[in-house]
Amino acid sequence: MEAFLFALLQPAALVVQSGGRSLGTLKVSDVGLGTLNLPLGDEKPPAAAEALAAAIGAGCNFVDTAEAYGFGVSERQTRWAAEQAGVKIGCGKGELQVATKFAPVPWRPGAESVVEACRQSAERLGVKTIPLYQIHFPDIIQPFSALGLSRRKDEEYWMGLARCYEEGLAANVAVCNYGPTMVTRVHEFLAKRNIPLASNQINFSLLYRKASAATVERCAELDVPVIAYFPLANGLLAGRYDADSMPRFPKSLTMKKYVVGGTEGYGAGYLPLLTELRRVAAARGKTVAQVSLNWCVCKGAIPIPGARDGAMASDNLGSMGWRLDDAEVRALERAADAIGFEFSSGGFKLE
Template sequence: MAAGFLLQFASAPAVVAPRRHPAVVGRASTIGGTPAVTDRTAVGTLSLPSLGIGTIAWNGKTEEDKARIAGVAAAAQARGLDFFDTAERYGASPLSLIPAALAGLGLPVDKSYLGGDCESNLAEWGRGATVATKFTPTPWRRQASDVVDAARGSCERLGVDSIDLYQLHMPDIIQPFRAFGVVDRKDEIYWDGLAEAYKSGLVRNVGVSNYGGALLERAQEHLARQGVPLVSNQIAFNLLCRREGSLATLEKGNELGVRTLAYYPLAMGLLTGKLAARNLRQAVLEKRVSPQRAADLCRYLEGGSGGTAGDIPRNGVLPLLEAVSDVAAARSKTPAQVALNWVMCKGAIPVGGASSVSQVEDNLGALGWRLEPSEVGQLDAAADDLPFDFKGAGFQTTDSKFVGYGFERWVLN
């Protein structure tokens, strides 16, 4: 096994000395004194860095946390990584969706606030960046005008006149009366709302998230009849998350001309080679990681059954990590850079989190080059040999959303 996979979690001491990696030629240039990433991808009217930054964890509870996140955002923009993805729900706890369940049952609860603060934080920390955000389908949002109103609210929280990319967070899966045979799907209504927001100038581009290929094509056709281009679909996609429709959905998007944005591109850190089970367990004791999340990640690393991860054979993801390590060593890259670049080679823009300036620097090293087809094939083969897929950890999953009364799921395949 490559020694790199005994590396630390968070700030624990490294087992092996880190190797210095040369700068990637051509990944950025300087324009007017500001670094500009030249490795870019067109998404609708936008020219984006071929690597985005997700902000689901950019909701600091302490002044120290807020200062750290603000520093990460500033460092990213200073280095040309100025595409941030957020949502009106980001920053909320899973339990804060309980009001969504109660409202769906017809109880009189406050429906004006969905609990996230990341949009408001980005108004301060991400000023001047390209920002994508998302509308959350909920039972009480039953008209196209609800999408327009929500977009207007996001504009206000973000401090902008129009949103660069506005997405539906998921299909209309929150159906609290499903058990009684009552389903009220409002997907087409939400598509109409996207069209209205686009035509009103509130949003410059529209996209969806967690749509499988068939629903993606339906949405594109529906919007096209109103003269509105569908430019993106955001799904969980990485070397460990290719089955159950993810790869097929990406390929369908490529066929339709709809760009895929890939969240969890590093599988919650599993593909960085820096997670170790012992450090995850220590992080639980120190209350830095939830027990559910740590237990699932440990199963991916060691093997085991239960939880979100399901049945994982002994040694879990380590055979794939060895293959990533081999390619990384040959390329003088880090495993994370190779894993991110693999996503780009498939035609997607990876959107990964960043909680430190060092992570921003490491992610930047994924730009300005591409894996050779033989290297992509080598990694594909190693991923195919694993008899399981990455399904997330704890309350954060790749195929569902916790909505207060339980998990509601979408299907990509």
């Protein structure tokens, strides 16, 4: 009886749908859940619990967050949503594999800042060991560079990352927004210490594949998995915007040119690509978002689409458990090439 009651009090184990992917020591679902677009003014918003529950229900066990999302709010929110779903954050089978990030901002002095930030993130997530700890971007914020006073601390941060790994604060370590040169350098730096680079998280989608191609290729050579952020190009590739349904203000300010064009370099917008996405989706009995995310999976990346609620999460995670065929992938890429622009969203230039 006691054992039975104890079992009832244990967090539920997650069931990973479809094949799943190795990410260092982790085994994650083919598609994860991004947390950036959840309401960050509140540590316990129902939308976060609903999105995570829907994702878990669809076989997802991988969530991406960052200390920078709401200055710790997103990490606490992730912990709370996991508790609401009755699952434990951890590295084991049946646990929620959470990735978070260290922000290399100019006032952080070096290696010790990474270790300290990692400890704080672990505390906010309620774990001893963070499943995947990433450096958010290269040390490119150099406020005094105009005066010739830039001092990059990338290597010091890598040393900090190595210490997080060696001290057991992070089970796996990784980077984000690293291009071919930087990913090669950090891979080599960590390899000298027998530490594997678990992944590189970059902007990658059907609408941002050319600008990322050299990085994706280099990651494949190094056997470093790519995690795809903006896999839905902020909603464009979910098919929700067209001439009759424009993004609302203030998103409209940056998105209008992608949707209907009318600005130099953006032709008639992405509508011809959307037509092709809708054609493939209808033929497959899938949604446009599912087709776009499945394209990322077919390219070997692990997309982490952001969702604002349970309905979006459940739609997005329906991209798992099936595959577009080669002809569909080629047709989508031809349609993406034909529109003649990509969706950068003012992101990082990969170096």
